[in-house]
Amino acid sequence: MHKVDVCSRSGGFDQTVEVIVVGAGACGLIAALRAASEGAEVLILERDSSPSGSTSLSSGFIPAGGTRFQKPAGESADSAEEFAKDIQAKSHGQSLHSHVQLACENIAGAMEWLADEYSVPWIVLDDFLYPGHRFHRMHAVPEKTGEALQARLLAAVQQQQIPVATESRVTTLYTDAASTGEGNSGATNVAAFNSNGQRITGVEITRPDGQHESIGCEALVLACNGYGGNQGMVERYIPEIANGLYFGHPGNTGDAVVWGEQLRAELEHLSGYQGHGSVAHPHGMLISWALMMEGGIQVNLQGKRFSNEHGGYSEQAVNVLAQTDQLVWNIYDDRIHRFAEGFPDYLQACNAGAIKSADSIEALASITGVPSGELNNTLRAVDDYRSNDSVDPFGRGFGGDKPLHAPWYAVKVTGALFHTQGGLVLDDQCRVRNTDGTVMQNLFAGGGAACGVSGPEVSGYLSGNGLLTAVAYGYVAGGAAAICVRDGGSANRGQA
Numbered sequence: 001m002h003k004v005d006v007c008s009r010s011g012g013f014d015q016t017v018e019v020i021v022v023g024a025g026a027c028g029l030i031a032a033l034r035a036a037s038e039g040a041e042v043l044i045l046e047r048d049s050s051p052s053g054s055t056s057l058s059s060g061f062i063p064a065g066g067t068r069f070q071k072p073a074g075e076s077a078d079s080a081e082e083f084a085k086d087i088q089a090k091s092h093g094q095s096l097h098s099h100v101q102l103a104c105e106n107i108a109g110a111m112e113w114l115a116d117e118y119s120v121p122w123i124v125l126d127d128f129l130y131p132g133h134r135f136h137r138m139h140a141v142p143e144k145t146g147e148a149l150q151a152r153l154l155a156a157v158q159q160q161q162i163p164v165a166t167e168s169r170v171t172t173l174y175t176d177a178a179s180t181g182e183g184n185s186g187a188t189n190v191a192a193f194n195s196n197g198q199r200i201t202g203v204e205i206t207r208p209d210g211q212h213e214s215i216g217c218e219a220l221v222l223a224c225n226g227y228g229g230n231q232g233m234v235e236r237y238i239p240e241i242a243n244g245l246y247f248g249h250p251g252n253t254g255d256a257v258v259w260g261e262q263l264r265a266e267l268e269h270l271s272g273y274q275g276h277g278s279v280a281h282p283h284g285m286l287i288s289w290a291l292m293m294e295g296g297i298q299v300n301l302q303g304k305r306f307s308n309e310h311g312g313y314s315e316q317a318v319n320v321l322a323q324t325d326q327l328v329w330n331i332y333d334d335r336i337h338r339f340a341e342g343f344p345d346y347l348q349a350c351n352a353g354a355i356k357s358a359d360s361i362e363a364l365a366s367i368t369g370v371p372s373g374e375l376n377n378t379l380r381a382v383d384d385y386r387s388n389d390s391v392d393p394f395g396r397g398f399g400g401d402k403p404l405h406a407p408w409y410a411v412k413v414t415g416a417l418f419h420t421q422g423g424l425v426l427d428d429q430c431r432v433r434n435t436d437g438t439v440m441q442n443l444f445a446g447g448g449a450a451c452g453v454s455g456p457e458v459s460g461y462l463s464g465n466g467l468l469t470a471v472a473y474g475y476v477a478g479g480a481a482a483i484c485v486r487d488g489g490s491a492n493r494g495q496a
């Protein structure tokens with residue numbers, strides 16, 4: 001793994017551009033589109049040979065409150081304010097208030113701008129609600145995959161002739177500040193820099209063959225996601241998920257956090273993350289949580305339920321990993337199976353043979369290896385909760401669910417880390433804040449590189465918080481970076 005660091009340098013670069021964007025996932029592509037639309041010369045630097053990021057791996061569902069696309073779904077009452085309330089309710093008020101505001105106040109505008117300027121054809125998923133969302137506000141491209149979302153954004157970038165330099169991993173940020181020589185920033189043992197008034201002057205990229213190149217810039221946007229792909233950082237900041245599967249993009253190795261530490265930037269909620277309690281094992285495919293929201297249950301290898309499945313899929317990662325062999329079964333019926341067939345990733349799991357079915361509970365027990373008697377008891381108890389004969393000890397309200405019956409379906413799943421939520425703290429223009437209260441005038445961040453809106457705990461993640469900040473912050477950061485270039489970056493220099 002290449003060393004990532006910060007060095008002093010003021011000129012003599014191999015080339016210069018106005019705005020550099022690091023990372024070509026949703027955040028970077030949107031930041032680049034916005035900066036270019038405001039007249040800036042932009043270069044995207046991406047470490048992979050073909051840009052994909054976690055964005056391609058995702059389901060591509062982007063929550064936005066108050067868009068015009070929600071109106072046909074009858075959700076005119078949704079707004080930035082209502083969305084912000086749901087985000088804070090999920091994290092018990094622990095999300096950074098300013099970041100929630102920044103995301104919620106900009107996401108609807110960003111989505112409409114992408115539709116109007118780049119013909120991204122948003123649809124709204126109006127057939128079920130993810131835990132914690134009171135409105136149908138999940139937007140997606142018609143293919144309903146992150147891969148298609150990424151492809152559409154990349155096509156827009158190519159159409160605008162914005163260059164994407166691939167196989168260009170940014171390894172060094174250059175600053176005009178002198179090193180204080182103090183070293184040891186927590187993750188690294190390198191020089192730290194005096195943040196007050198410092199500016200980013202450029203970056204160094206490292207090619208796969210070890211060649212280096214320096215590129216100067218007037219503004220820099222960090223869109224290189226978080227540290228899910230850096231096992232050492234996960235162990236340090238989120239030990240509870242360190243033994244779980246990492247299901248995000250391996251190239252997200254925490255570079256923004258390492259640079260932030262050296263630059264004395266403010267970092268928050270490094271223990272926050274998006275987990276998921278339903279990744280097919282051993283196939284490694286996401287099984288939509290819609291199965292649980294539609295009435296499915298999870299049982300462990302002993303055939304017992306172990307949690308409230310409607311609490312949220314993120315915190316369910318930890319609950320699942322606490323079970324024997326870190327494995328459990330999703331149990332549901334034919335009605336839910338047919339509903340789930342509307343999700344491309346579920347169809348993939350069917351094709352891969354991950355989904356089992358049986359005509360009786362006994363046959364299901366035999367296929368899954370779960371004790372038949374206990375599985376019977378569990379399903380009978382769920383029937384009782386549904387008919388209000390008894391109360392679920394885990395607190396799930398089964399009242400509105402339809403009864404489950406044969407034919408039965410099951411899929412073996414494990415818990416996983418999808419992406420980290422901690423990162424750089426931003427001001428209302430997505431400029432990186434320093435620990436001394438000043439801001440970096442020409443350093444911007446968004447998506448998983450920035451502190452998210454989920455607070456410090458896994459349970460704070462409301463579905464869609466990941467792409468929310470990738471899209472909204474990318475949109476704001478790109479616009480602000482272009483303005484910074486236009487103004488020579490001198491406005492309010494050093495002020496918070």
Ligand SMILES: Cc1cc2nc3c(=O)[nH]c(=O)nc-3n(C[C@H](O)[C@H](O)[C@H](O)COP(=O)(O)OP(=O)(O)OC[C@H]3O[C@@H](n4cnc5c(N)ncnc54)[C@H](O)[C@@H]3O)c2cc1C
Pocket residue numbers: 022023024025026027028045046047048051052053054055056057058059060061062063168169170171223224225226247248249251252253255274286418419446447448449463464465466467468470
């Ligand atoms: C299976 C799965 C399903 C998900 N589903 C959803 C969903 O439906 N809705 C939702 O909101 N969120 C979802 N998420 C989370 C979501 O994918 C991320 O939050 C989002 O994609 C982050 O976007 P980004 O642009 O910040 O990062 P990415 O898309 O990961 O892009 C970062 C890019 O930066 C590059 N990079 C990293 N370091 C460097 C460097 N030093 N130099 C150059 N390039 C670098 C990487 O190669 C990568 O291409 C899901 C995640 C997973 C794993």
